[in-house]
Amino acid sequence: MKVIFLGTPDFAVASLKALIKSKHEVVAVVSQPDRAKDRKGNLLPTPVKVAAQENGIEVYQFEKIRTDGIEILKSIDADIMVTAAYGQILSREILEMKRFGVINVHASLLPKYRGSAPIQWAVINGETETGITIMQTDVGVDSGAMLSSVKTPIGENETAGELTDRLKEMGADLLIETLELLSKNKIIAVPQDEMSATKCRMLEKADGHLDFTRNKREIVCRCNGVTPFPGAYAVLDGTPVKIGKVLSVSGNYGKCGKISVVGNEMIAACADGGIKILQLQLPGKNMMLAKDFLRGHRLNDGAEFV
């Protein structure tokens, strides 16, 4: 089939590359306008844009696809549009423009976790499994009828970043499979159960603030869910400290947030045990191992994370 691919972040790149390698033809790529900037303020291209250009595929970046994308999309001969974390909502006009409409690769087991950061929220909420769902896009947010899905367990200490890396490959594989069946009309779309649908919002910086008055399991999930973006952190002696990998440990470590140094390990107390901090990062510094941190910094007895 002739495919127009719409996607933006790294997650979508895997699907795009799989499409390019498949027998299908990617006739055009649409991505969000470049927004990311480096420290000098230079705009950085989106990952999908980079991948498309490397393969010599025409890239379009519409400020608002529902208005300025219409004419161009119409003019491109294609059978279907595929979206993967594109970032803009499509109008009915666009949804019905091509023969097979629009299908979307979504990183959750719909109808749960519709919306922006499904992988992260699944980890934060302590889910034990998640997956990929491919569905026919309709006018709602991730509400269209489901075409296919695949499940995967979430590792005890798996971060959202690691899980994303796995899911994007699973999504790419499932996409190719689904496209194959779809082109032969061998798929029956299953409507989502609206009653059990849940929606999640985008993550913001503050979502990364670890609350040590909570239980260890919650804290570890929270930390894993916001890693690597937007990043977990806590405040130590007035300075924000980014926190990398953590593990939960049992035992009583005193007041929530209090930091104990045991040998060359660093453990922060929480409601029902302790959180072992394996990596941390000070402003202006690189991420370092806790034992390295302890070599250069003497913590006083009252040291605690807030």
Next chain:
RNA sequence: CGCGGGGUGUAGCAAUAGGUUAGCUUUUCGGGCUCAUAACCCGAAGGUUGGAGGUUCGAGCCCUUCCCCCGCAA
């Protein structure tokens, strides 16, 4: 020209108002103690203090410029 922090032996940090042998922890090697050890004791190795200029009697520290890293903001 968005704001800001930083580049010191393997790693993490120090170094009073510029001053003499650049310190500490860790690591490595040698030796000792021990039933044993990631513990402890003794000793040793290892730095052109990111690069290049400049000011000075004297620069890790001050000035100029370049390279690299990072936090915030987007």
